Amino acid sequence: MFDIQEIRSQFSILDREVNGKPLVYLDNAATSQKPNSVLEVCHAYYTELNANVHRGIHTLSQLATEEMELSRRKIQKFINAEHDFEVIFTKGTTEGLNLISYILTQKLQKDDEIIISYLEHHSNIVPWQLLCERTGAKLRVIPIDENGILQLDYFDKFLSEKTKVVSVNQVSNALGIVNPIEEIIARTRKNTDAYIVIDGAQSAPHFNIDVQKLDCDFFVFSGHKMYAPMGTGILYGKREILEALPPFHGGGEMIATCSFDKTTYAGLPFKYEAGTPNVGGNIALGAAVDFMNRVGHENIQNHENALLEYAQRHLLEIEGLKVYGEKAKRTGVVSFNLEGVGISSDVGMILDKMGIAVRTGHHCTQPIMEFFNIAGTVRASFAVYNTFEEIDLLVEGVKKAQRMLS
Structure with missing residues (x-):
């Protein structure tokens, strides 16, 4: 009921x-408000478990690690990712999109093309503009009509062997328009081998997400719009793609070995999770998923x-x-x-x-x-x-x- x-x-x-x-x-x-169950998990972490994760043999570190990795598995199920290590903790959608645009730098060259839409948030525009500046690639923008509906006939015209990235939101934050991303993904797959990025910031709070069914390469969303604390978010990426691309940040946690001569990188998901994470927030993101599942x-x-x-x-x-x-x-x-x-x-x-x-x-x-x-x-x-x-x-x-x- x-x-x-x-x-x-x-x-x-x-x-x-x-x-x-x-x-x-x-x-x-x-941003959404937070249910008491999420706030209680935040409070419990800092009053009962506060410790860094993945780095300690002492009890609190082990317990904190178990709780954060349990949250990762909850989110894996929430978006139906094939593997839990395809779920990368971030600060939010903006960081996820910047991460993707940065690690794709080596995959683009002059006159390659990136397709976005007129309905994008600035966080799904500016990172791609920066990538164009780094590589000489060009930005193509799917137009909208007077109702705000994407004009996919233009999208079809844009698709070519030059297309390397297609990045669109599932739901417009400004207008609430639901974009036909299933159709966009299908057309992209039929005509190119471009990377497909979906901004799910406004869809994850409202829809059932299935990244395997969508067959997108990347899916990003924020925790704070779906009843979790601010400063939390998720980047999903297909295993084979994330394994083949370079890291984003360098530092602790993301290394396998480090010397002054050479550093080798940790496996997924840690390769993309440098530094101390927002442990309490990440655990609470799992609690927000629990809340949504209960409702x-x-x-x-x-x-x-x-x-x-x-x-x-x-x-x-x-x-x-x-x-x-x-x-x-x-x-x-x-x-x-x-x-x-x-x-x-x-x-x-x-x-x-x-x-x-x-x-x-x-x-x-x-x-x-x-x-x-x-x-x-x-x-x-x-x-x-x-x-x-x-x-x-x-x-x-x-x-x-x-x-x-x-």
């Missing part, structure tokens, strides 16, 4: 007030889709309100502006006075904003603990903002 009040009771922060009003937290695409992926997706449909329907009843990507397949996000209100942050500030947390601005997707010829949007984004009553409060808040700002 899906019991929204029981779920909400697991998030203590939802009991607080903001500006004298009950908190309505609708900024989940930026159930289908329950999460059904509830959030119902919230999105309800929010869009009632927001569009407001005269002069425009939803971006309205006709596209979306999840978790409604991104909008009010006609005659030039600055989205003004709407956000009024909503904040009512205890309603939304995100305003360009959402680290300036190309999308330029396409629609706007400076930014108001973005409400949903998680499993949000309610229809909270959306009613959002709608009333937007109406109030419109009266005050028009």
Whole structure:
């Protein structure tokens, strides 16, 4: 049974007030709140287990290592990776994408091509631009139409023997649009031997992920958007690819042998996990997976889709309100502006006075904003603990903002 009040009771922060009003937290695409079960695991690590991992024979080090590696196996199952050592702990999606773009440097040369899309977060644009600067490769960008839907006929035209990397997000953080990555992967595999990178930052919190079924080469996501602590994330990579590519960072943990003459590298996953990891956070990421499994992926997706449909329907009843990507397949996000209100942050500030947390601005997707010829949007984004009553409060808040700002 899906019991929204029981779920909400697991998030203590939802009991607080903001500006004298009950908190309505609708900024989940930026970061989700954390259930007590995750916070308790963080606290338990630092009060009962605090020790470095993989390096000590003493009891605390052994126990901490066991807990972190158990978390790795939970995440392996969560994304259906074939091997647990294909799961690399990172600080988040941004680090994962930068890691991939760096280790692929030797695989590209002048006039090779990297394909991304117009719907990407800056973290899936800038690392590839840096790779182009290092190698002389060129960036190709799949355009979108007026609904924010990718124009895959252009993608087909871009694909060639020059294509070395295709990197797209599964869900747009700015608009919530669900991209047809299965089709993109299939077309890529049919026409090239390019590396396929999927940014799952906005999909891992909402969808059931199966990297083997997808047949992507890399999949990255952040823990903090799926009920885990900040500073946690995962890079999945196929075994044979990770084994063949060079390390990202050098230092402790990632070596097999080290001398002044030569260093040899450790096997997976440690080859890509130099230095002391975020042990407590990584263990808590496993606890976040446990939480999501208890609620159930289908329950999460059904509830959030119902919230999105309800929010869009009632927001569009407001005269002069425009939803971006309205006709596209979306999840978790409604991104909008009010006609005659030039600055989205003004709407956000009024909503904040009512205890309603939304995100305003360009959402680290300036190309999308330029396409629609706007400076930014108001973005409400949903998680499993949000309610229809909270959306009613959002709608009333937007109406109030419109009266005050028009």
